[in-house]
Amino acid sequence: MAACGAPAAPPSPTTAPPVATGVAEVAGTAPRGAVVSLIPAGGVPMPEGPAVLDQYSKQFVPGVLYVRVGQPVEFRNTEDMGHNVTVNRRSTGTSVFDVETDPQEKYVHTFDRVGQYDVTCSVHPGMQATLIAANSPFTTVADDGGRFSIAGVVPGAYTLSVTFEGRTIDRPVDVKEPRTSVTLSP
Ligand SMILES: [Cu+2]
Numbered sequence: 001m002a003a004c005g006a007p008a009a010p011p012s013p014t015t016a017p018p019v020a021t022g023v024a025e026v027a028g029t030a031p032r033g034a035v036v037s038l039i040p041a042g043g044v045p046m047p048e049g050p051a052v053l054d055q056y057s058k059q060f061v062p063g064v065l066y067v068r069v070g071q072p073v074e075f076r077n078t079e080d081m082g083h084n085v086t087v088n089r090r091s092t093g094t095s096v097f098d099v100e101t102d103p104q105e106k107y108v109h110t111f112d113r114v115g116q117y118d119v120t121c122s123v124h125p126g127m128q129a130t131l132i133a134a135n136s137p138f139t140t141v142a143d144d145g146g147r148f149s150i151a152g153v154v155p156g157a158y159t160l161s162v163t164f165e166g167r168t169i170d171r172p173v174d175v176k177e178p179r180t181s182v183t184l185s186p
Contacts, residue, residue: 001123024175025149025150026155026158026173026182028184033138033161035134035139036160036161037160037161037163038150038158039159039161040138041157044137047071049068050074051074052073053075053131055078055085056077056078059127061087063127063130065129065130067134070111072108072109074106075107076101081104083124083127084100084101085098085107087119090116095110096117108151114133114134137149138158139162151177154175156175158175161172
């Protein structure tokens with residue numbers, strides 16, 4: 001079964017778009033650092049299995065990980081060196097957890113809030129990653145200029161959900177090809 005040739009790459013490698021027919025891009029502006037998600041009217045199934053953030057070669061792999069709110073995340077240590085996983089909510093610096101991860105061990109945490117999280121290892125100051133938890137695989141983060149773009153979206157009815165500084169603004173969006181623009185002010 002061949003793909004239709006459309007470059008329908010979802011923003012998250014852990015999940016796939018519901019149906020890859022027409023493809024649209026949703027772009028616009030939001031508060032800088034906001035987590036921006038498009039949630040289809042019919043919802044999106046939770047991915048099967050956990051998301052994984054590994055510790056290997058004194059690095060977090062991958063360096064940026066998108067997960068779903070409610071999806072278990074395995075923080076693994078797959079090398080013969082003790083590590084630590086410290087997770088803080090970026091907007092407030094609030095601690096989420098701080099655990100030691102022994103060689104070949106894992107720690108599982110399920111995020112219950114949309115947001116960006118800083119992941120560090122207290123043993124190795126150079127180790128860091130960013131984790132973004134959201135309610136849809138169609139998710140990105142607004143850049144320093146507030147710009148965002150989500151490509152590979154099937155046209156239709158969505159809720160655009162924008163979370164920043166602990167607040168969430170939801171707005172209905174009718175996504176049309178080839179590009180739909182949205183501007184959200186703080
Ligand atoms: Cu470490």
